[in-house]
Amino acid sequence: MFPSSIDKEELKKLPLQAFPGTIHVIDSVAGMQKYMPVLKQEKVLGFDTETRPSFRKGRVNKISLVQFATPFHAFLFRLTALNLPDELVELFEDDSIIKVGAALHDDLIDLRRIRDFKAGGFLDLQKYVEAFGIENKGVAKLAGIILGFRISKNQQLSNWDVDKLSDAQKEYAATDAWVCLKIYLELQNYQLK
Structure with missing residues (x-):
C-alpha cells in the first residue's frame, strides 16, 4: 500500500523528474488537423x-x-490562438477516452466559460486516490507518494499568454499532464497485483 501522506521535507529529498518525451505546441488549424487523430487513438490521456x-x-x-x-x-494547445475549437470539444465529450487530471472540477468550469460542452471520460485523481487511502491530493505530493519522485512547480505562476512559451513553460506544462497519466497507470498496475 502507499503512504497516506508525504511532508515537504521528504518530498525535497526525492529525485526531480520531468516529462521525458516530445512536446508539440499546437496553435494553428494545421496543428489541430495533424495531432487530433493521434490523440483520438489513445485510450487514456493525461490532462x-x-x-x-x-x-x-x-x-x-x-x-x-x-x-x-x-x-x-x-x-x-494554445487557446489564446485557437479559442476552443470543435476538435477539442469532441475530445472533451468522448467517453471512450479517459482523460486523467487533478482538481478537474475547476478546469471544466473554466473551459465551459469559453464554450459549453458535456464532459465525458474525465477521471479526477483527487477522488480516485481516496480508494488507496491517500490523503495528500496535490499533483506534486501524489507524484512523491506514488511514483517516488518530485516535479518542479516553478513555472506555475508564469504568464501563459505570452506570444512564445519558454522551454521551461513547455516542460512544466507537459510534465503536469504526463505525471497525471503516470500516477493513474501506476495505480492501475498496483490494483492488478
Whole structure:
C-alpha cells in the first residue's frame, strides 16, 4: 500500500523528474488537423490546463493552455490562438477516452466559460486516490507518494499568454499532464497485483 501522506521535507529529498518525451505546441488549424487523430487513438490521456495568474481580487483569466499527454508525447494547445475549437470539444465529450487530471472540477468550469460542452471520460485523481487511502491530493505530493519522485512547480505562476512559451513553460506544462497519466497507470498496475 502507499503512504497516506508525504511532508515537504521528504518530498525535497526525492529525485526531480520531468516529462521525458516530445512536446508539440499546437496553435494553428494545421496543428489541430495533424495531432487530433493521434490523440483520438489513445485510450487514456493525461490532462491539465494552465491559466495566466491574476493578482487582482475577483478577477479570473481565461484558460490559456490545454495539455494532453501520452507516455512519450505531450500536446500543448494554445487557446489564446485557437479559442476552443470543435476538435477539442469532441475530445472533451468522448467517453471512450479517459482523460486523467487533478482538481478537474475547476478546469471544466473554466473551459465551459469559453464554450459549453458535456464532459465525458474525465477521471479526477483527487477522488480516485481516496480508494488507496491517500490523503495528500496535490499533483506534486501524489507524484512523491506514488511514483517516488518530485516535479518542479516553478513555472506555475508564469504568464501563459505570452506570444512564445519558454522551454521551461513547455516542460512544466507537459510534465503536469504526463505525471497525471503516470500516477493513474501506476495505480492501475498496483490494483492488478
